[in-house]
C-alpha cells in the first residue's frame with residue numbers, strides 16, 4: 001500500500017513540519033469555529049439570557065481571543081497575564097470573568113482599572129481588597145461568589161474542583177454563606193450578581209453538574225428567604241470532556257446542557273425563583289480536539305523482550321499532562337498514514353525525567369528516525385501549560401484553515417531563554 005500523509009484542516013502535516021520545524025503545535029481554526037457555532041446554536045440561541053465564556057487557561061493567545069470574541073463568546077480569565085492578553089487582543093473588558101483562589105492585590109487592582117465585567121470572588125480577603133480599591137477609584141464592580149457545591153466529579157482528582165475539601169470557593173455551610181453574602185451586600189462598591197461553580201474537567205457525563213445545580217438552586221432559595229437576595233446570575237463553569245483515546249466520549253452541547261437547563265427551569269419554578277442569567281465556561285471542549293502536536297522521531301531504543309522506546313524532540317516541556325495526571329493520547333506517523341500498524345512502542349519525551357513519557361504502548365507502523373509523529377487532541381492545556389524545563393524553547397503555534405496555514409506564535413529562541421536575565 002502507498003504511504004499516505006496526514007491532512008488536517010486541508011493542510012499536509014509533513015509539509016508543515018518541514019516549513020516550521022518540530023515540535024510544532026498545529027491548531028485547526030475550522031474545528032474551533034465549529035465548536036463555537038454549536039455553542040451558539042444549541043445553547044446561546046436556544047436559551048434566552050445565557051452567555052458562554054471561553055476558558056483561556058485551556059489555550060490563550062491574541063489570535064484565539066479574537067476568534068472566539070468574533071464568534072460571540074466572552075472570556076474566562078484567571079490571572080493578570082490572561083486579562084492583559086485579552087486586553088491587547090482588543091476584547092471588550094466587560095466580556096471578562098476574572099477567577100482565582102488567591103488573586104494578588106496587583107491583579108485585583110488591575111481588574112478594577114481595566115473594568116473587568118465580573119470578578120468571581122473566592123474569599124473575604126479578596127472581597128475587602130476589591131471593595132477598597134473600587135471605592136478609591138469610585139467604581140462599582142459586579143461580582144459573583146465562587147461556591148464549593150460539595151460534589152465529586154468523575155475525573156482525575158487533580159482536575160476535580162467541586163468537592164468540599166477544595167482550595168477553590170466558599171464551602172456551602174450556612175454558617176459561612178450567610179456571613180459571606182451579608183458582607184458582600186454591605187460593601188459600598190460591589191454589586192453581588194450571583195454565584196459560580198466549577199466541578200471539574202474532562203467530564204463525559206453531566207451528573208456532577210446536575211448535583212451542583214441542585215445545591216446552587218437551594219442556596220438561591222435560602223438567600224432569597226433569609227436575606228431577600230435575588231440571584232441574577234449563575235455561572236456553571238466548564239468541564240465538558242473531549243475525545244483523547246478510544247472509549248472517550250465527547251458529549252454534544254445539547255446532550256450535556258439540555259438536562260442541566262431543564263433542571264434549572266424546573267427547580268426555579270418549584271421554588272418561585274426567577275431564572276438567572278446562565279454562563280458556561282468551556283475551555284477544553286472548544287480547543288482540545290482542534291490541536292495536533294508534531295514531533296520528529298530521533299533515537300529508537302529496543303530493550304529486548306521488554307519495550308521499544310521511540311524518542312521525540314519534545315515531551316513534558318510542551319505537554320506536561322501525561323506526567324501531571326496520567327493523561328492518555330493517541331498518535332499516528334504523519335508520513336505513513338496508509339501503512340498497517342506493525343509494532344507496539346512507547347513514545348518518550350526528551351526531558352531528564354523518567355515520567356516524561358508521552359504515550360505508553362501504542363501500536364504504530366514501523367517507526368524510523370526522521371518520521372513525523374502527530375499526537376492528537378493537544379489543543380487544550382498543552383501550549384498554555386508549556387515550560388522551558390531543561391531550557392527547551394517553546395514550540396511555535398500554527399493556525400490552519402481549509403488548506404492555508406499562518407503562524408500565530410513564533411518558536412522561542414535560545415536568546416528568548418536568557419532575555420530576562422540580568
Ligand SMILES: Cc1ncc(COP(=O)(O)O)c(C=O)c1O
Nearest residue numbers: 055198201238239281282283284
Ligand atoms: C473556573 C473554571 N472555569 C472553566 C474551566 C475550564 O474547564 P474545561 O477546560 O474543562 O472546560 C476551569 C478549568 O479548570 C475552571 O477552573
